[in-house]
Amino acid sequence: MMTLKVNGREHQVDADPDTPLLYVLRDDIKLNAAKFGCGLGQCGSCAVIVDGTAVLSCVTPMILLEGKQVTTLEGLGSVSEPAPIQRAFIEEQAAQCGYCIPGMMMRAQALLLKNSKPTDAEIRAALEQHLCRCGTHMRILRAVRRAARLMETADAAATTNRSAQ
Amino acid sequence: MNASLILDRRRVLAGGGALIVSFSLTSAFAQDQAPAAMPPPKPPGSLAATAYLDSWIRIDADGSITVFTGKAELGQGFRTAFQQIAAEELDLPFESLKVITADTKLTPNEGYTAGSRSMQDSGTAIKNAAAQVRELLVAEAAKRLDLPAENLRTENGAVISPDGRRLSYGELVAADMLHVQAQPKSRLKDPATLKVMGQPVRRVDIPAKVTGGAAYVQDMRLPGMVHARVVRPPSYGAQLTECDSSAVEKLAGVVKVVRDGSFLAVVAEKEFQSIKAMNALSSAAKWKESANLPNQDDLLNVLTHLPSQDSTVFQRSDPSVSWGESIEATYTRPYQLHGSIGPSCAVAQLADDAMTVWTHTQGVYPDRQAIAEMLRMPPASVRLIHVEGSGCYGHNGADDAAADAALIARALPGRPVRVQWMREQEHAWEPFGPAMVTKLKASLDSNGKIADWHFDVWSNTHSMRPGGAGSMLAAQHMAQPFAVPAPRPLPLPEGGGDRNAIPIYTFPNAQVVHHFIPAMPLRISALRALGAYHNVFSIESFMDELAGLADVDPVEFRLKHLEDQRGRAVIEKAALGFGWKSGQKAPQDRGFGFAFARYKNLAAYCAVASEVEVNRETGRPRLVRAVAAVDSGQVVNPDGLINQIEGAIVQSMSWTLYESVTFDDTRITSIDWQTYPILRFNAVPDSIEVHIIDRPGQPFLGSGETGQGPAAASIANAIANATGKRLRNLPLTRKRIKEAIDA
Amino acid sequence: MSMTRSSRLIASGIAVMLIVGGAMAFAIVWRPVIPAIDPPTPHAFDAALIKRGRDLAAIGNCNECHTVRGGKNFAGGLPVPTPFGTIYSSNITPDAETGIGQWSEAAFRRAMHDGVNRKGEHLYPTFPYDHFTHVSDEDDRALYAFLMTRQPVHAPARENQIFFPLNQRPVIAGWKLLFLRRDTYQPDAAKSAEWNRGAYLVAGLAHCGACHTPRNKLGAERVNAQFAGGDVDNWLAYALNDRSHAPVPWDADALYMYLRSGWHPDHGTARGPMAQVVSNLSSVPDSDVRAIAIYMADISGAPTPDRKREGEAALAQARSPSQASQTDLAGATIYAGACASCHETSRPLPYGGVNLALSTAVSSPDPRNLANVVLSGVSAVEGERSPIMPGFADSMNDTQMAALLNYLRARFSKQPAWTGVEKTVADARRAVTVYLQTSAGPRSAPADPTQRDKP
Numbered sequence A: 001m002m003t004l005k006v007n008g009r010e011h012q013v014d015a016d017p018d019t020p021l022l023y024v025l026r027d028d029i030k031l032n033a034a035k036f037g038c039g040l041g042q043c044g045s046c047a048v049i050v051d052g053t054a055v056l057s058c059v060t061p062m063i064l065l066e067g068k069q070v071t072t073l074e075g076l077g078s079v080s081e082p083a084p085i086q087r088a089f090i091e092e093q094a095a096q097c098g099y100c101i102p103g104m105m106m107r108a109q110a111l112l113l114k115n116s117k118p119t120d121a122e123i124r125a126a127l128e129q130h131l132c133r134c135g136t137h138m139r140i141l142r143a144v145r146r147a148a149r150l151m152e153t154a155d156a157a158a159t160t161n162r163s164a165q
Numbered sequence B: 001m002n003a004s005l006i007l008d009r010r011r012v013l014a015g016g017g018a019l020i021v022s023f024s025l026t027s028a029f030a031q032d033q034a035p036a037a038m039p040p041p042k043p044p045g046s047l048a049a050t051a052y053l054d055s056w057i058r059i060d061a062d063g064s065i066t067v068f069t070g071k072a073e074l075g076q077g078f079r080t081a082f083q084q085i086a087a088e089e090l091d092l093p094f095e096s097l098k099v100i101t102a103d104t105k106l107t108p109n110e111g112y113t114a115g116s117r118s119m120q121d122s123g124t125a126i127k128n129a130a131a132q133v134r135e136l137l138v139a140e141a142a143k144r145l146d147l148p149a150e151n152l153r154t155e156n157g158a159v160i161s162p163d164g165r166r167l168s169y170g171e172l173v174a175a176d177m178l179h180v181q182a183q184p185k186s187r188l189k190d191p192a193t194l195k196v197m198g199q200p201v202r203r204v205d206i207p208a209k210v211t212g213g214a215a216y217v218q219d220m221r222l223p224g225m226v227h228a229r230v231v232r233p234p235s236y237g238a239q240l241t242e243c244d245s246s247a248v249e250k251l252a253g254v255v256k257v258v259r260d261g262s263f264l265a266v267v268a269e270k271e272f273q274s275i276k277a278m279n280a281l282s283s284a285a286k287w288k289e290s291a292n293l294p295n296q297d298d299l300l301n302v303l304t305h306l307p308s309q310d311s312t313v314f315q316r317s318d319p320s321v322s323w324g325e326s327i328e329a330t331y332t333r334p335y336q337l338h339g340s341i342g343p344s345c346a347v348a349q350l351a352d353d354a355m356t357v358w359t360h361t362q363g364v365y366p367d368r369q370a371i372a373e374m375l376r377m378p379p380a381s382v383r384l385i386h387v388e389g390s391g392c393y394g395h396n397g398a399d400d401a402a403a404d405a406a407l408i409a410r411a412l413p414g415r416p417v418r419v420q421w422m423r424e425q426e427h428a429w430e431p432f433g434p435a436m437v438t439k440l441k442a443s444l445d446s447n448g449k450i451a452d453w454h455f456d457v458w459s460n461t462h463s464m465r466p467g468g469a470g471s472m473l474a475a476q477h478m479a480q481p482f483a484v485p486a487p488r489p490l491p492l493p494e495g496g497g498d499r500n501a502i503p504i505y506t507f508p509n510a511q512v513v514h515h516f517i518p519a520m521p522l523r524i525s526a527l528r529a530l531g532a533y534h535n536v537f538s539i540e541s542f543m544d545e546l547a548g549l550a551d552v553d554p555v556e557f558r559l560k561h562l563e564d565q566r567g568r569a570v571i572e573k574a575a576l577g578f579g580w581k582s583g584q585k586a587p588q589d590r591g592f593g594f595a596f597a598r599y600k601n602l603a604a605y606c607a608v609a610s611e612v613e614v615n616r617e618t619g620r621p622r623l624v625r626a627v628a629a630v631d632s633g634q635v636v637n638p639d640g641l642i643n644q645i646e647g648a649i650v651q652s653m654s655w656t657l658y659e660s661v662t663f664d665d666t667r668i669t670s671i672d673w674q675t676y677p678i679l680r681f682n683a684v685p686d687s688i689e690v691h692i693i694d695r696p697g698q699p700f701l702g703s704g705e706t707g708q709g710p711a712a713a714s715i716a717n718a719i720a721n722a723t724g725k726r727l728r729n730l731p732l733t734r735k736r737i738k739e740a741i742d743a
Numbered sequence C: 001m002s003m004t005r006s007s008r009l010i011a012s013g014i015a016v017m018l019i020v021g022g023a024m025a026f027a028i029v030w031r032p033v034i035p036a037i038d039p040p041t042p043h044a045f046d047a048a049l050i051k052r053g054r055d056l057a058a059i060g061n062c063n064e065c066h067t068v069r070g071g072k073n074f075a076g077g078l079p080v081p082t083p084f085g086t087i088y089s090s091n092i093t094p095d096a097e098t099g100i101g102q103w104s105e106a107a108f109r110r111a112m113h114d115g116v117n118r119k120g121e122h123l124y125p126t127f128p129y130d131h132f133t134h135v136s137d138e139d140d141r142a143l144y145a146f147l148m149t150r151q152p153v154h155a156p157a158r159e160n161q162i163f164f165p166l167n168q169r170p171v172i173a174g175w176k177l178l179f180l181r182r183d184t185y186q187p188d189a190a191k192s193a194e195w196n197r198g199a200y201l202v203a204g205l206a207h208c209g210a211c212h213t214p215r216n217k218l219g220a221e222r223v224n225a226q227f228a229g230g231d232v233d234n235w236l237a238y239a240l241n242d243r244s245h246a247p248v249p250w251d252a253d254a255l256y257m258y259l260r261s262g263w264h265p266d267h268g269t270a271r272g273p274m275a276q277v278v279s280n281l282s283s284v285p286d287s288d289v290r291a292i293a294i295y296m297a298d299i300s301g302a303p304t305p306d307r308k309r310e311g312e313a314a315l316a317q318a319r320s321p322s323q324a325s326q327t328d329l330a331g332a333t334i335y336a337g338a339c340a341s342c343h344e345t346s347r348p349l350p351y352g353g354v355n356l357a358l359s360t361a362v363s364s365p366d367p368r369n370l371a372n373v374v375l376s377g378v379s380a381v382e383g384e385r386s387p388i389m390p391g392f393a394d395s396m397n398d399t400q401m402a403a404l405l406n407y408l409r410a411r412f413s414k415q416p417a418w419t420g421v422e423k424t425v426a427d428a429r430r431a432v433t434v435y436l437q438t439s440a441g442p443r444s445a446p447a448d449p450t451q452r453d454k455p
Ligand code: FES
Pocket: A035, A036, A037, A038, A039, A040, A041, A042, A043, A044, A045, A046, A047, A056, A057, A058, A059
């Protein structure tokens, strides 16, 4: 039994410490967003955020996650209350089949947390480990740029709210 | 959901003779595609095969409305487009409808979701069915209100009289009211008044996909579900000679090892346990392999020397035209992958002697037939339900995974079994897009126009989709195997290897020969655009070579040979959007390219202009920007259409610049993203612009595959323009470009 | 090529001595300007000569230093960190103003041979003229033809950031006096033509020693420690002589395959700066690569019987992996979850992940290279078949990574445990970032996927 913190909640997980996080998220915690694409660290569809950084969950064994915070796409927002990155992908209609998209979004989210105004080159570099077969790349880039703007406004709004209180 | 109701009622009515309603039609817009021929006209699209309106649209007494389509959502946004169409013709708010997709228990049999035909087939059927349902509802209201139907209008799910009385659809619908056969003609909405169609409606499937909702068959979790993995043979035809699975059976979580001949699989309680067990089982398995694969570096000779069935698919001659010297060129295409990002997956359950399979197949009905045959069960006891998977781009491993799941589930009655392929299995075992060879020869007349044109194409079939159990790996590997069905060429006008082989341009003398190759050294089937990808690449590359010979601007040269007005408009639009100018010169190290095609010569038109940069030292090409124009008839969802064309250009660019399946004499060696590289973000173009020419009132023309060929040729032409060297063998890799530059 | 990172203090002390040396004779320092020419037109050169030049430039690995990530070919600007400051590579395109467009062939040859630019200024030895001085005039001519037919790029040189007194170019003349041995290669009549060809290339254009030979405090290669292993960009350029730590001793065939295709089943895959070298070598004439391999194998000498036995033991271990040690549970678990899915699938190189019992990085005297690879992985080469390994910088902290590295060392090598691994990891974390941002070359080598029947 191991304790794993996912999206702010603690889960007791019965998995060997060498089990890659991906399977624990999908099998034990029954989350959908992180996807199996290759299991080899080649495609990015399994990316989630651990302590603010995007990692490939298919090659991240549980032992590395002691005391860490895992965030998946589910933890960012929901259909009724989408996070800025989710709004951005909906507004740009940045998906075809969408299978690659959760991984892309987590990578982008991690980038934007560190760098709120990334250049196009920085966005591309960040997404380089991620494959999309449908060819949704142009829209994904647009959505990340839009998310940066939305997050900025959200931040600004949050600051205003705080100062108003 | 109360689906059984429909079935039962159908059974009652079966053979009972249909009630044919008739109502006068004063006007009909162009969606009706009734042939002008003598036999009684058929209703349009898939209504021709499934004529009962209630197969397509159901209205419950509570007013809830459901639309049924036999087509599957593959990530192209059909579900949304169909919902738009139905909402439009039924005068309903978009959100108030529900769309049920391919399910052998619920929806019409529309065969495969393929060939960019969904809008033509199902979209047209839904549009006409919806219009006719609306007419029926209005007629019913007219009867009840005792008013002429012409005086009534529909709005927001109700029929409304001039004095403001409202009868909702739910109130109006009576037991079997919609169980009538569709008419050949429908009273369709005037395109000028459309409210939902033609709008960039947001796709209904995207919110779940970007928030971690259960959106794919991969995300299914049924109570008691177990996880299975298949151990595939190391190569085609390999036989399992020995496998001591006793140690594997003792591994944590392992439920069962399933073996049937050379079909080997393991089932475990948890997914990672099944993967560990699969690895162990794979080490325990011994195989007998044979070296049967051809030389991957000599596909030109391999293909042109295999026995072929030759047919002249097009011939025209005008002896009055004379011509000068001819030029010739040979183009080749390697085997290429679908390469879905999510490996194929299916869930199956055997319960009460009935098998249910949840699958991302493109054809629930044909697959049901094949799985029933494999399991030796009556088709009625097998139900296939389409659940979305990762994008497939044609016939990938979906049907095979469905068969795997069914075969394993049979061994574990009661328990739902989820099978997902490993990355290496998807790469090695999916049916590839076939390799092809084209040989072209043409000559110009004294005015610099093409006087004589010869086109020869060598190809396998382009579809080995389940037509029987033998199409599926599991059935091929069983102890009592099913034989692979004999491949057949796909008939024109759609064609397979000869899809788009007949030029859309007008040449006074022309001959097109299809060399159909029955033998299939590698496992192949339908890959997006089928033969059109390579044929358009060849024709449109060669058009540029000829334009060079004639010393005419490539765009002008195309227009000189094209009579089709809509085609001309698309070419002009793309050229204008790109800023194409006759005689222009691209900036240093860059090239401009242009290409055009009408998919299958009967679906959407698409032209692509592109700017490519080539690094002269490394040979590395980069698509800088592309501008496309597309005419797909009446547009339902412009943003969806743009998304499709953008995607087609990007995907085609990856095929064209990078991709080829590799193999040695025995095994496929391109088995992951290291060995089969595809586009990554660093090579994504700066911009892609898509211009739509909307044709309100015109039939829907499928567009999902129209971009593949033009994008490829446009890029090839731009590379030739940048380097002065013509590359004719796909893919146009950095290495090949460098060698051409250095030569 | 960077010089050894030695203490700045010692460096400047010795530099003072150099000034004295430099001041000894004006004649040593002064070099005339060679008159500018109008840039020759590309047609002035014979196509066969250009082609030969292209191959030679590939052997010389010129593009690695003279092209930056995202920059134009041969336009320079690559920052090369040295203990004396940062030196930027120069623009060697035939641009008249900022490149070498106005250089005559004689000026070019003088730069190669003497390390002096057209204007008569001494060049820093980051440009390895201590090797290029051995290049024949004929080859210089071909290289000149190749470079002068490249696309001119206007790219002004970036200002070097060198500390006084080394920012005084005459000082370099003193360095040359001490360390530059100008001579063209003299063939050894006792050896085969192939061997001699290899020797010529290795000593000259290929400048293998620039990375693989350790340097003294003044940044010059140590003559008595040839190929004993050197430093470059926080990578250890492995020893190629009898001090090699490769678990299986190299021979000419293995070297040939490695240099030609970027990997060898018994040794692994080229990474770091070597990736660019093998990527370049993949396009040059086969005979040259073979000659280099034959020469290098010969001078490193036949392995001793002991060494041979060790090699066989390593191969045996690779075939039937030893059980995981129970001593380091954390390392073992990380390995099982993060590494084994590729490194233990018995899938052949270059795509299967090297069997770590055969990895030189694991047997190497310090864990730097291993840390570099585990941190940053091996990224895909655009559109080409190439090994991919995910980097673990973001998923493992220094302690976890140290646990993994120590475990790999204990399980897969016969060498004593490393010390200070955690610090090495921390240092590597910093260094890797810099390297990845600047070098234009591939970080792994493209490779042919047709090999199958290898261990
Ligand atoms: S599934 Fe993890 S990188 Fe592909």
